[in-house]
Amino acid sequence: MVKINDPTEKEEEEKKDWTHAYAEDLRADIYTEVNPSPKATVHQREWRKILNGDPVEINPSVGAGLKVMTINEWSSRWKQNDRFPDCLACQSVSTKEHHFTQTWCRGKRQFESELLCSDCHMFSWRSYSDPDFMLPEEYDKIRWEKMVEAKATGKPIVRDSAKAHA
Numbered sequence: 215m216v217k218i219n220d221p222t223e224k225e226e227e228e229k230k231d232w233t234h235a236y237a238e239d240l241r242a243d244i245y246t247e248v249n250p251s252p253k254a255t256v257h258q259r260e261w262r263k264i265l266n267g268d269p270v271e272i273n274p275s276v277g278a279g280l281k282v283m284t285i286n287e288w289s290s291r292w293k294q295n296d297r298f299p300d301c302l303a304c305q306s307v308s309t310k311e312h313h314f315t316q317t318w319c320r321g322k323r324q325f326e327s328e329l330l331c332s333d334c335h336m337f338s339w340r341s342y343s344d345p346d347f348m349l350p351e352e353y354d355k356i357r358w359e360k361m362v363e364a365k366a367t368g369k370p371i372v373r374d375s376a377k378a379h380a
């Protein structure tokens with residue numbers, strides 16, 4: 215049977231703002247850390263250079279080569295995360311996000327965010343995983359193992375797509 219969606223329902227779905235959907239209706243606690251240097255691998259080397267007063271690479275969109283920069287100059291192109299604007303060390307909202315990832319797998323999600331505070335220069339890390347979150351590759355691996363197992367025991371293989379329409 216083909217399910218025909220109510221057009222108004224579909225419209226609602228399309229109008230939904232997904233900007234902060236990764237952090238809505240959370241089902242577990244957000245893991246946090248405060249660090250004097252980035253926890254995310256990205257920018258770790260540059261951060262050390264900035265603190266040492268060594269030149270760092272100029273953003274390719276504004277120029278080329280290396281330059282000694284202040285923290286503010288170096289981070290000037292980063293944007294605030296308006297869902298998580300506050301510094302976990304000093305509560306300032308003068309923050310900029312330098313690292314953000316979100317992963318969705320079958321309606322479950324995982325995200326990571328790290329901010330640099332312009333006031334205290336500490337890094338605020340936040341990460342989250344839905345309790346039974348699996349990465350797409352983990353999900354595929356388990357599904358594959360189940361299929362192999364079912365085949366070995368002679369059970370009929372029920373495909374996911376068939377199950378979804380049952």
Ligand SMILES: [Zn+2]
Pocket residue numbers: 301302303304305306331332333334335336
């Ligand atoms: Zn701060």
